[in-house]
Amino acid sequence: MHKKKLLDMIAKKEARKKELSEKAKTSQDVAELRSINAEMESLNGDIAELRGMADSIPEEPVPAAPPVASGDEGKRSKEVEDAEARRAGAQKLNPLAAIRIGTGTSATDPDKRGFDDVLKMATDTPEQKAEMRHALFSAPEYRSGYFKMLAGRKDFTDVEKRALTTASDSGGAAVPTTTFNMIIQRMQQTSALFGLLKPTYLPGNVVLPVANAQTAAEWTDEAPATDKDDTLTSVSLTAYALSKFAKVKGQLILMAIDALEAYIVRAIGDQLAIAVENAILNGTGTKQPTGILTGVTWTDGENSATFTDKLDYDNMVDAKKMLGLYRSNAVWVVNAAMEAAIYKIKTTVNQPLFTQNPITGLISNPLGFPLVVDYYMPDDTILLFNPDYYFMNINQNPMIEANDSAGFMTTSRVFRGTLFADAKPTLSEAFVKMTKATAGG
Structure with missing residues (x-):
């Protein structure tokens, strides 16, 4: 099969993936979403197989130009021009285009350059060096x-060797940009809470400003010299290491680059998401992020209250009242037992107050806020909070390292994925907690 035909098939399947991603954004039907996910998995497998086939086929040679007759030096053979156009088109087709975080769609990175262009970039200042490394990690050759290096393969092309050497000499190898985006997207899909956050991606330790939402602007003839009522605080975030090991059988290492990448992203990304999920709620702040339940200052009657025997409608109304101006984008977070308690709240005629959609299986938004079920929430506790006031920073691309010794007895290769991040809640008034009163309390 001709390489051009394979690339055309890949392009069509990528277009179908993009169409399904857009459809998934608006769908509220669980059955439809499952169908979309199944088709996406099938497309990913087909694309990986087709890319492996395409990679094994050499480029079509450009036909040599026929001798140019005297006086025709300025003319070129149409066959040569057509062949060069095909070659240029194949180079422009980039099925490895980066997935933009938050969109779930593929889009060509405007900063993506070929490796030769990366080598020409200036590295005189720290900013220029950082830009060069960003372009390097986005290059398909890198x-x-x-991934050949991770798989323990030795069949590097000269360009791949130079790309890895350049990365090592400029500060060390890191996960390619495409892979990083896939890991973040996988975490957003796996974690119930991570997808609600707006993490930053700033290197090193950072101090981020936090604005108080309670202060309104004023109508005035002239702009006031000072904003005496405004309060502007900050949150300091460092970097804690979160690691996950994944064992890959020897025969799987021989799979195509795309298939190996997808396997590692799925194995490592899912487990990173679970650990981050727990930390968002229960993190201690010691060698890990600070969680909401542990890091917010809870004040009875201001952002905390109790309910007696069981949660009722009035309790939920009180929680909404305490959240005040921070209720925009707010969500309820409960575990499965508390979800059941909300389902059981009845009207005066003994009918369910919050009904379940018979198609999607989702409960209607209680008091206008989405309901998120999280298994790391404790029993008899309900949270109502604005995710915009839980700050997270991922300060570098995740690291993926490989080692054969741990899997020597089973002919396996062990991969370790490490994420460096920190997170913590900021304004306590943007978080409301309700818990069941203890006996005698």
Whole structure:
């Protein structure tokens, strides 16, 4: 099969993936979403197989130009021009285009350059060096070389060797940009809470400003010299290491680069998401992020209250009242037992107050806020909070390292994925907690 035909098939399947991603954004039907997910998995497998086939086929040679007759030096053979156009088109087709975080769609990165262009970039200042490394990690030659290195393969092309050497000399190898985006997207899909956050991606330790939402602007003839009522605080975030190991059988290492990447992203990304999920709620702040339940200052009657025997409608109304101006984008977070308690709240005629959609299986938004079920929430506790006031920073691309010794007895290769991040709640008034009163309390 011709390479051009394979690339055309890949392009069509990528277009179908993009169409399904857009459809998934608006769908509220669980059955439809499951169908979309199944088709996406099938498309990913087909694309990986087709890319492996395409990679094994050399480029079509450009036909040599026929001798140019005297006086026709300025003319070129139409066959040569057509062949060069096909070659240029194949180079422009980039099925490895980066997935933009938050969109779930593929889009060509405007900063993506070929490796030769990366080498020409200036590195005189720290900013220029950082830009060069960003372009390097986005280069397809670096990505293919990186995964061959992880798989323990030796069949590097000269360009792949140079890309890996350049990365090592400029500060060390890191996960390719495409892979990083796939890990973040996988975490957003796996974690109930991570997808609600708006993490930053700033290197090193950072101090981020936090604005108080309670202060309104004033109508005035002239702008006031000072904003005496405004309060502007900050949150300091460092970097804690979160690691996950994944064992890959020897025969799987021989799979195509795209298939190996997808396997590692799925194995490592899912487990990173679970650990981050727990930390968002229960993190201690010691060698890990600070969680909401542990990090917010809870004040009875201001952002905390109790309910007696069981949660009722008035309790939920009180929680909404305490959240005040921070209720925009707010969500309820409960575990499965508290979800059941909300389902059981009845009207005066003994009918369910919050009904379940018979198609999607989702409960209607209680008091206008989405309901998120999280298994790391404790029993008899309900949270209502604005995710915009839980700050998270991922300060570098995740690291993925490989080692054969741990899997020597089983002919396996062990991969370790490490994420460096920190997170903590900021304004306590943007979080409301209700818990069941203890006996005698």
